[in-house]
Amino acid sequence: MRLSRSLALGLLVVLGTVPALGQPAGRQAVVATVEDDVDVTMGELRDRAERIFYRGVMDPTEQLRIALKEATLERLKGRDFFRLGYDEEPAFLAGLGPRYAEELLVAYYEQTYEEPFLNEDAIRAQHEAMGRVVFYRQIVLRKPPGATPATLAALRETVEEVRRQLDEGASVEALVARYSEDEASVRTGGLMAPVTWERSTRSPMMAVTFRLEPGEALSLDRGDAFVIVVGERVEEVPVPPLAQVRPRIVEVQRGRYSEQANQAYYEERQATVDSTTVRWNDEVVSKIVEWARTPGFFETDYAETVRAHVAESGDAVVFTDSAGELRLSELPRLIGEVLAVSRSSGRHSVLFVRDYLLEAVRADRMVDVALELGLDEELMRPGTPSPVLAEAFEQYYDRKRIEARLPEPTEPALRAFYEAHADSLFYQLPTVYTEVIERETEAEADDVWARLQAGTPFEDASDRRLRRSFGRTRDGEIVARFIQEPPYLGEVAFGLGEGEVTGPVAYDTPEGRRYAVVKATRRLDERQLGFDEVRERVVEAFTEHHRERLAAEVEAELRERYAVEVDEALWARVLGGPQ
Template sequence: MRFVMKFRYCILILLLALGLNTFMGCEKQTRYDQKIVATIESDYKISFTDLNKYVHDEFYHRRFRDKNEAYTRALNEMILNQLRCIDFFETGLHNDQQLIQNIRRLINEELIVKYFESEYLSKYTNEEFARNIYNQLGKEVYYQQIVINKPKNASETQLEALEKQALEIKAKADKGANFDELLNQYSEIGLENTDHSTSMIDWRSSFASPHNRVIFNLNEGEIRILDEYHAYYIINIIDVKKINLEPFEKIKKELISKLRETYYYTSLNEYDRDKNNLFDPNSLNWNEKTLDQLIEWAQIPEFYPDIYKDTLQAAIADGRNLTILTYSEGQIDLKEYLRLLNEILILSNSRDLDKKTLQDFIVEAVRSDIIIRKAQDLGFEKEVFHPRTKNTVLQYKIIDLYNQVMIESKIPEPTNATLREFYQANKDSLYYQLEKINLFAMVYPDKSEAEKTWAKIQAGTSFEEAGNRWFVKTFIKDRDGQIKSYLSKEPPYLGQAAFKLQESEVDGIIEYTDPEKGPQYAVIKCAKRTPEKQLSYADVQKSIADDFIKYHWDRISREVNQNLRNKYRIKVYDNVLTEALAAAGKDDKPSPVAKGAQK
């Protein structure tokens, strides 16, 4: 349960790290990565980088054998997703507070991150601060160092002796002792990691570690002891050379990225300090009986993910809006606690919740709530909750709410009458069962390997034991007798052989040619054979409600998609996409899809 108290801290680290990684990845981009492949309403742009990330995040490169098809389908889905987000705000759904309640906690998480970035981190990442730092970077610092390692699990006595030794070395250097001689002297007595060479730190390497930053800011002739976790370092600055830096505008983005990383924890400590001072912790007055009641409720399985809402609402409706806490800024009762859970912070499900953890959680939620109100007062909500959000989790939540309103709410009720009507309308299509074969196939590019497997089976070894890997392939025979692959675009190479088998029968060796892989050799087993027949209403009664809902969801979704395409201006740059895919090269070619099961 303690990890819950670090939730906001982790959110800040993860979301800000995404921003850092985005910049660092830019160094490896090709000239096509930032090319625009589509625009919506002129101001929303999809780059090839965005598309490529989506293709891999959503596994389009594995779902489709053809690379062009994978990217085209992914781009189409990205466009439709963005259109839903835009229309969500355009139609005013974002003003429906009851609807937004479902994602309020996620929006508030974004508000906290925005507040931290704007009020704390930005002090160290704005252009003015970056220019001031830039003016201090035009140098190279040359130094020598003597390293005194601290043994693992060293005692206080050992550490004091090492510190004394480091002070003695520095004292000799301060009195004019030649540092090279000190290096030789302490090297001779076995001092570890004595570095006889001269090292250099420039502005880029100065951002690599706090150790480097301290050295970079020392003056020529200065001798300093650095007391670090693993060692004492005696540093001797032998030269500071002035250099001509690249123009500020050329390195501004890189510099700000390094400043963002360097001052992140400084900013976070300042943020935590101010957050902890939002109210006096000594003013807290807890109602022990209410805390005991909350602990008792927490023992109910799945209480905090779901059940807490009904339980707290029932108590409040029953006139038991119990006070949990009073403090200098007000009080927290069950009604306010319910709001905090719904909108600010949620506990993990735990039947081991103790009173101290619950108290810490409530205090954290109250402090976070104050921060969120500050962010809202500064107008940050419009900056985090908008149709062009880059937060994919928030985007998907917005799309889900849009679909609930625009699609799901319009699906007819699946009553007995509507289901029977649906059955009659689809009796000859959806509910006509074609003959189908589920096939296990071990496929080899080497005929001798297939022969070995087939020999094992003929000698009495079961299909499943004869090989350690096989694919699952499914074939159907339509009413015209044509064999097709089922739910796959792969040609039915093994279809004819499959339909010659009865259930559990095996066959081999089946030879065929795959245009991409060349000659292939297969050993097959008919896992299941489903006969052709007209399904009755009784046959489909358990699944027809789901079929009905899916049918209407798909139908309404197509209508919504078309309306969105008619409503908003969309431009797809097919030539840019084609060129970008060609430039990606053969190394990026996605692996062919193989439907199968590992044993």
């Protein structure tokens, strides 16, 4: 999330509001164009490719191919969205909620305050930093929802304990296995995708991580969790000529905090409400506080509650200032369309409610300024520069063209689907689930084995155990399941009975020889699964089958209706050669 976008929304911490923001494509090399006027840039494709990596696609070329396909499809849906008039449907507009106002404020901030603040020295410094790639590991300690101060204090103590152990030379992988609560990174010993200069521009956490040196550890508060990042190593990569990457650096510089820009925007926003002349109607404020303390008010009930009160008691003034007034009847629009309250209804104070109302009115008046500049026309169109709105267009389009046309999962339809796919989707192949204690040296593995032979339970022999499962296909091939790696221990696993342990077993990986002690925790025999025992899976597979069918039909129709031009020469260079 770009920091300038948080600032542009001007949200107070006390309100507990969190904007949902993306990163615009900016000025980049254009890889593809839809209907001659909607571009797909290289910067966007790289962003998408990184997210596709976390979907389990490891090949960089395939990541980019998928990214191009998805990006052009998003543009096609956006164009058809407007052709069909979905942008004028009340259900779409209501579903946007405050996101549209947020994006108008972002666009205003970017146009008015970002562009003037570019610095040649900063551009050259960023160009030099492009030659650095940082590898790191992370340990994640999640904050429970509604964590009390005592709970947070205990978590901070745990963070300090982890830092102490790191300072004393403890293995990062061991600490990840013991403390980290992020399942994806636990599977890699905490090792994350390396931080390039490009990734460092995406978030404050990545920016800080990008400055790590090998062995250096930092503790970060991510909001939902405390994260300890530890530098693994730093590698150098070739840096493109400054002339080639200058547009991207300029884009990043525009997206970063500039103290002068922030202060100027803050002052303009604050001035939209004249605090020296604000006069509150305490009786009405007390009524709003009463509602705010009622479960469900901010979540679902605010519109009907306010409407009923206004119908019965009249439309009272909430506050006035020299620039205007806020009436009670406007409150539902402020909550639903201008500034959301993410903190649930509960014991809210008069101060909280007043702060919220002032911020909502400030946002509303700033939205009016943005509308006067015509920024709504820039945003509400095919090829919108707002990734938030582009996603909203696509989601609504999919609801109308795909989800609404899904067939009903009736009993006859489900049974017919089961019969057609029983041999493929609902046939249980032989499977073995294992836990693995892996070591880099034979001596370490022998030590683990000796402790097991002396009676130590497998679960106590190591606080770092890998979970691996293996299946045997119908042609006899053993494959690793749920992870993209060769089935190093597959033969060993199938040679074990449930609960049996063996080792140490030596095997070679791209990182070198490894030694493992393996326990088979569960075995599943090969058999045909009956309809009744997999009925829920049949419903899911039936729905997904038809969703994919309809999605393919819609995509084919869109690519037939609209022209997509790809810069084949550039695309071949991006992929590393002629395709």
